[in-house]
Amino acid sequence: DTAVSQTPKYLVTQMGNDKSIKCEQNLGHDTMYWYKQDSKKFLKIMFSYNNKELIINETVPNRFSPKSPDKAHLNLHINSLELGDSAVYFCASSQVDPSYEQYFGPGTRLTVT
Amino acid sequence: DAKTTQPPSMDCAEGRAANLPCNHSTISGNEYVYWYRQIHSQGPQYIIHGLKNNETNEMASLIITEDRKSSTLILPHATLRDTAVYYCIVRPRERLTGGGNKLTFGTGTQLKVEL
Numbered sequence: 001d002t003a004v005s006q007t008p009k010y011l012v013t014q015m016g017n018d019k020s021i022k023c024e025q026n027l028g029h030d031t032m033y034w035y036k037q038d039s040k041k042f043l044k045i046m047f048s049y050n051n052k053e054l055i056i057n058e059t060v061p062n063r064f065s066p067k068s069p070d071k072a073h074l075n076l077h078i079n080s081l082e083l084g085d086s087a088v089y090f091c092a093s094s095q096v097d098p099s100y101e102q103y104f105g106p107g108t109r110l111t112v113t
Numbered sequence: 114d115a116k117t118t119q120p121p122s123m124d125c126a127e128g129r130a131a132n133l134p135c136n137h138s139t140i141s142g143n144e145y146v147y148w149y150r151q152i153h154s155q156g157p158q159y160i161i162h163g164l165k166n167n168e169t170n171e172m173a174s175l176i177i178t179e180d181r182k183s184s185t186l187i188l189p190h191a192t193l194r195d196t197a198v199y200y201c202i203v204r205p206r207e208r209l210t211g212g213g214n215k216l217t218f219g220t221g222t223q224l225k226v227e228l
């Protein structure tokens with residue numbers, strides 16, 4: 001059984017479009033995250049939600065809007081896509097206690113042309 | 114979060130132990146040392162973590178120096194499937210107010226296991 005799943009796995013779109021990436025976890029975790037890995041392979045936190053409440057917003061442009069309909073889902077909507085948004089986006093989840101590890105999804109490779 | 118320093122790359126022969134070092138000289142007493150790895154194009158995978166005692170699990174061993182300023186991840190019998198980027202991460206023991214439980218990744222060590 002997949003613990004953290006993301007859809008789609010690949011997303012190719014044009015500049016200016018709006019797109020969404022979905023994430024679901026079946027681990028019963030309270031906390032979910034979005035990370036971005038750019039072309040230089042730097043992996044950086046974008047958002048964190050705990051029980052549907054936004055906890056971390058790491059200076060991400062307003063064009064990025066996470067939404068958590070329930071604690072098992074954290075979706076990422078991106079408006080007015082730009083070339084620099086091309087990256088691999090990873091969803092993760094964990095227990096709220098920081099001593100617990102984070103489980104990552106397989107990633108969504110977004111290419112903006 | 115404390116800054117960590119890792120060598121950019123290492124090679125290891127299959128079947129031999131891979132010893133991956135990490136310096137975290139500014140670590141504070143309430144911070145854990147975590148290790149994750151990322152196999153090409155996959156999501157990062159948790160390996161092990163510790164506070165001050167050495168730890169071992171089915172994947173690896175973690176040796177933390179007595180002053181906690183450095184640590185070594187040991188893969189006892191490396192296989193080709195262990196080829197990956199290994200990240201050493203230091204993070205607070207307690208959940209930060211408003212800070213959540215984020216992982217701050219550095220550049221890691223690219224481990225290449227060869228025949």
